[in-house]
Amino acid sequence: MSVKQPLEFTPLCDPRVHLSRRTLLGAGGGGLMMSAIARRLALANELGHTDSARPRSVIMLWLQGGPSQLETFDPHPGGIHGGDVSAINTSVKGLQISDLLPQTAEQMHLASLIRSVTSKEGDHERAVYTVKTGYRPDPTLKHPSVGAVLCHADQGGADIPRHISIVPNGFPARGGYLGAQYDAFKIYDPAQPVPDIRRSVSEPRFEQRVADLYDVVESEFQRGRLRKLEATRTLHRTVTDGALRMMSSQQLGAFDVSSEPEEVLEAFGDSAFGRGALAASRLIEVGARCVEVSLGGWDSHITNHSLQSSACEKLDPALSALLKRLSERELLDSTLVVCGGEFGRTPTINPAEGRDHWPHGFSVLLAGCGIRKAGLYGETAGDPSLDPEKPLADVANPVTVGDLHATILTALGVDYEEELETPIGRPMKRSEGKPIAAVLDS
């Protein structure tokens, strides 16, 4: 019994890469074989760079919990709000950042720093939604995150998912109204295998299972039901084929950072976040378009300095090594690095020596993909008035989250003003902000 296959193809079912079931299932020996992708990575290693014509990608270093701008990229030492942090010089003349990020300071010539991002959301979940999507939560509509927008705008194919979240926290990037197929594929510490990727029975037995599924049960389900059921509704076989292709893909090797030299692993830091940042740089080389790597531990309502210091110990090597690696491999022209969290922290230090949530002026770092190098935009006051009626009075050149998104999309070559259609036909711009010209190369 066999099912006649529909002629329609979806982004998940590209006829150019459609393989036979046996080929799809032929995962055996993948780890030992030198695949085209592995060869490409190796060759690039030898040459020190990769193909410059590759499509643009974004690596999002997501600092979950609200990193303190004062302990990271916008220190104001010495004042009553400065805390215990000091400022150090960077590779950019006149630009100082926190002494908790000494390695990052040496790579600041590759990046632009925005110190004046503002939002209206001070609750973690709502603020994460806002910064990841560029829109405030709307009960009638779920907006897509940057990665989903990027993958939707460019439907290029890859065996592995093109939108990936590494060490995801409670709020991984979602496809929103673009559909669950644009949700980030979640993996955890790259030191561990990709979850659910290995079959639990022998290859012949697994192949037999899939054959019975397709030829017997699925064909019976389609009988007499909705026209073009598979192509227009369930996509069951199409997506299963995608999963099978991934299971046998040589590109899976990009998730495995253990093949990197010891000194590279050390440079990124011995943490899941560091390994995630390294895996991100490998993944974008094999076709991933957006890789989000999350680092928690920033929500310092008590003992702020201690918690921020601890989180910075993981951020600093990973961020600096990532910028350096992308630059050395000539990938920074086609890869945007975004580093930030859902909000900053209050200038005022509370009685528990902590800092609370602060959406009125926090920092985001951008690098690559046409972002101005050695750039700085916006400013927060060292001695803020903290007038609750005028929260933006202490911020020079305030930037909205929408502006940040418009800037990111512009850098990635995506028309931020183009209107997409939501499932109920409502036109919706990709971003309602305006690009920050000062941080984009003219």
Place this chain on the structure above:
Amino acid sequence: MSKLRPIARVSLRWSWFVLLVLLVFGYLVAGLSGNRDSKFASLADATANDSPAADSDPTSVVNPIEESLRPSVQGVNLERQNRLASLGLDHSEPADWLTICRRLSLALVGNGLSLEEIRALEQIEESKRERMHLENLLKDQRFHHYWAERWSRFLVGTDGGQFVVYRRRRFRIWLAEVFASDQRYDRMVRELLTAEGLWTDKPQVNFLTATFDSNDGKADPIRLAARTSRVFLGLRIDCLQCHNDFLGNVNLGEESDLREGMQQDFHQLAAFFTSAKTNGLQGVRDGEVEYFYKYLNDDKQTDVQAGVPYSPELLPEKGKPRARLAAWVTHPENIQAARAAVSHVWALMFGRSMGEAVDNLPLDEPCHPMLDALARDFIEHEFNLRRLIRVIAASEAFRADSRADFEISPEHEQNFAVFPLVRLRPEQVAGAIIQAARIKTTDRESSLFLQLQTMAGTNDFVTQYGDIGEDEFNSDSITITQRLLMMNGKLLRELVESNPLLNASAHVRMFAKDSEQIVDLLYLSTLNRYPTPAEKKHFVSRIDCSDNPEKAVEDLVWVLLNSSELAWNH
């Protein structure tokens, strides 16, 4: 004698110990046998005529459609028939009883039928099975808890924030008690809108406290206005928060004289909730409306008075502000509010809304005739939720087959000429596969061991599968993550493997008399149907020709659990 005494003491201690171990073991495996006398062997041996008795007395079952429901059901059917005739659409025949019972189970308890339930239903006359199953489900606490979870998502959303786990749990338990006690819908709405007290003491107050995180520890009138409008009125007026409607999307005012929505409409509704004051010791208390808002293009703030967006004549002139709003929402002449309630119940029953969205029933667009008929019937019968469920369950739309002998188009589905195919939610998939791998009904009376496995398995699975949150009725296509989880994930692996203590695959293989019965039983427990002759022939051959029948059975379970048929309501 003196030498025997220590030996007797030691023997006694060991006896107690052994007895204790046996009791613990018995308790842990109690989920396998439940509180009933049926045995696996009898389940496997059972035929439609000789399996053990159902837990309810079959003779107590009344007619397939209760007489008091008949006019209401006929009214809804007539509207469907008229609509299909006007569109020139053919319709399918009624589905078989097992398919309809599966729909009922998915709608009311979130997973398919157990083999135990199927066998019990097979003991009674076929024409009475749907009715019997529905009545059993309505009394089942799985229904109360499942609907409480679905309604809590609708009423307070799924945001975390300060609406922490414990508050949500309290709110959900209160809703479960509402459904268990068969409380009137209008009373539930009034209790939510007028809730007072501490959230610990009065769980319904959490309808308000769910918004505390965005308004400095007080009820947020903006979010509550938006929520109230969508949930209780079926109107999406969120955009009026910031500006008047200039796109013709929102029309409000008098039913006979609709006008474009104004910012005032939204904020006057919000003003009612400013009367919910927060007192640290007493929780939420009623006070006066105090609401100042600067409308777009105005230079100064306006002292906003409480008001409703349409049919103001139904709003009582006197009373506490929130009580006035509650009286207006639940007024028998507020047909729009009744339509919103019916729209939600319909969506829970079908897994999809009747129209474009469950909470979007614009005043200026004609209401779907079936929805209108059900709403008027709902009001006429005192906002009785269970009655509404019974009427929908007995309607031709709900009972229609998803298959037909004509070519089915999306238009047929949109107009309920056939039962629409709807993808299950992640927790429904988790519930379906856990139930499918069991002989017995997994419920809250099961053993602790089984409950722990069910809860942990469900939660981990749902997290990995991707909880779709508050967005209750979307039907996105499946993702690669989900397929990998289904093909290779831990939960599936554990449920598929031959586990003689828990899994159906092992039980069926041990007690079925032959391969044909194995295939029958596995199809029934997973897909809630008998295999077709071709399917049966194929899989019987697989088992009989295998060197290792145990593995062949595991493979069949894997295939059935990985089928789109299991993951879709049909």
